[in-house]
Amino acid sequence: MKSPLHILHLEDDPNDVTLAQATLETGGIRCALLRVETRADFVAALEQGDFNLILSDYSLPTFDGLSALDLARVRCPDVPFILVSGTLGEELAIDSLKRGATDYVLKHHLARLVPAIHRALQEVKERTKRRQAESKRRQYSRKLERLSRRLVTAQETERRNIARELHDEIGQALTVMQLNLQALLQSPHAEALTRRLNETLKLAERLLEQVQGISLDLRPSMLDDLGLKPALTWLTGRQAELARLKGEARVADLPHRLDPVIETECFRVAQEALTNVVRHARAHAVSVELRPESGKLHLRVRDDGAGFNVAAVREKAVRGESLGLLSMEERAALAGGGLEFTSNPRQGTEVHAWFPLKWQTPQT
Ligand SMILES: Nc1ncnc2c1ncn2[C@@H]1O[C@H](COP(=O)(O)OP(=O)(O)OP(=O)(O)O)[C@@H](O)[C@H]1O
Ligand SMILES: [Mg+2]
The missing domain is CATH 3.40.50.2300 (Response regulator)
Known part of the structure; x- marks a missing residue:
């Protein structure tokens, strides 16, 4: 009852x-x-x-x-x-x-x-x-955020380790191989083997270049060693050269090194935005701009290419057909900032991300 x-x-x-x-x-x-x-x-x-x-x-x-x-x-x-x-x-x-x-x-x-x-x-x-449903939704979204954060951190650590391994171990071994082959080529007994030695030397050089390229893509050591400005300037030049377009990086001088999380997330957003320009935009020019403004750090990647229909692409992204745009948004949000795209067919694209201006804490 x-x-x-x-x-x-x-x-x-x-x-x-x-x-x-x-x-x-x-x-x-x-x-x-x-x-x-x-x-x-x-x-x-x-x-x-x-x-x-x-x-x-x-x-x-x-x-x-x-x-x-x-x-x-x-x-x-x-x-x-x-x-x-x-x-x-x-x-x-x-x-x-x-x-x-x-x-x-x-x-x-x-x-x-x-x-x-x-x-x-x-x-x-x-x-x-x-209310119960809303509280459950909030719980899930907090869980998801924690999970995303863990995933992004684990991915960065993994990338840093593989990049270092490639550069330090495989890269060094290939350099030694290259030097040995060059020395062998100078030897008076090498005549009969010159063709083979030259072939192997070229192979070693190509492998070394590839290993260095992969290592840089995974995580350029200059991001850790020198900071965001040189890393972004290098990245813009490299991607522009790859796609044969005019690249310009306008990166403001900052008074201190930024918090490593902000540096990483900002770099990754720029990297994905530039990769998209190379893959999809058919642009003539791309510019990367980084500057502090109203207490936040603003990153803008603009191209003058084909543009795209943001709403339609977003629907595709939600269906899981592509990851780049979502991962840029996720990274900016996890770092405490945000991101927006402005794009229209035939009018180019701008990816605008902003981050908190958080500085690296001095190491004791
Ligand atoms: N700068 C750009 N110029 C033109 N189209 C773009 C640009 N950036 C993104 N797009 C369009 O938006 C779509 C989604 O981009 P997104 O980065 O999410 O996926 P993707 O690059 O196709 O694949 P991935 O998941 O490997 O990044 C692209 O397929 C492309 O059609
Ligand atoms: Mg992409």
Whole structure:
């Protein structure tokens, strides 16, 4: 059996309370009613009791329904509040709803109280459900954010390690091989093998170049060693040369090194934006600009190429058909900033990202 509804009833006439209770019981609502009549008793009841519903008369000898409504909205905003009054003009009724009353019922139409209560309780149920869903959504989104952060950090560490390994181990070994082959070529006994040695030397040189290229793409050591300005300038030049377009990097001098997370995320956003220019834009020129402005660090990558329909591409990205744009947005957001694209077909593209101006903490 359902537990009875706990109702706080602000009413000076005990007969009206009995009548209300009888109406509710006839309508199938079991209830336990507490009648109060003064402001002090009403406040005390709100503070002590755990009510499912408040019914209130409009005018009482020493108190009134609208003041009770104000008090209830502050102390227990989720408990439905229904005015039950002998007379309530249209204006007052509207005013009470505006001030947060759930409903109003006239005493000579008391039968309306039952559906009004059902509706009010249904609303409470739905509101609670919505809140629970919203809190779950927030929990998931926090979890997802933590996961993304972990993923991005793990990816950076991995890239740094592989880049170092390629550069230091494989790169060094290939350099030794190159030197040995060059020495062999100088040897008087090498004549018969000259062709083979030259071929192998070229191969070693090509491999070395590739290894260095992959290592730089993974994570240029200059980003860690020298900072964002040289790394961005180098990246712009390299990508522009690769795509045979005019590249310009306008990177402001900063007074200090930036926080390594900001440096990394900003570099990665620029890297993806430039890769997109090379792959998709068919541009003549690309520019990369980095400067502090209104307390934030702004990165702008602009091209004069084919442009694209942002809304259509975004839909494709959400379906998982491409990752670049989403990952740029994610990286900027994880670093505490944001990102927007401006692009139209045949009018070029601008990727604008901003980051907090966070400086590297001095190492002790
Ligand atoms: N600078 C640009 N100029 C023209 N089109 C662009 C530009 N940048 C992005 N696009 C368009 O937006 C689409 C989505 O870009 P996004 O970087 O998300 O994916 P992608 O580069 O195709 O693949 P990936 O997931 O490997 O990055 C591209 O396929 C391209 O059509
Ligand atoms: Mg891309």
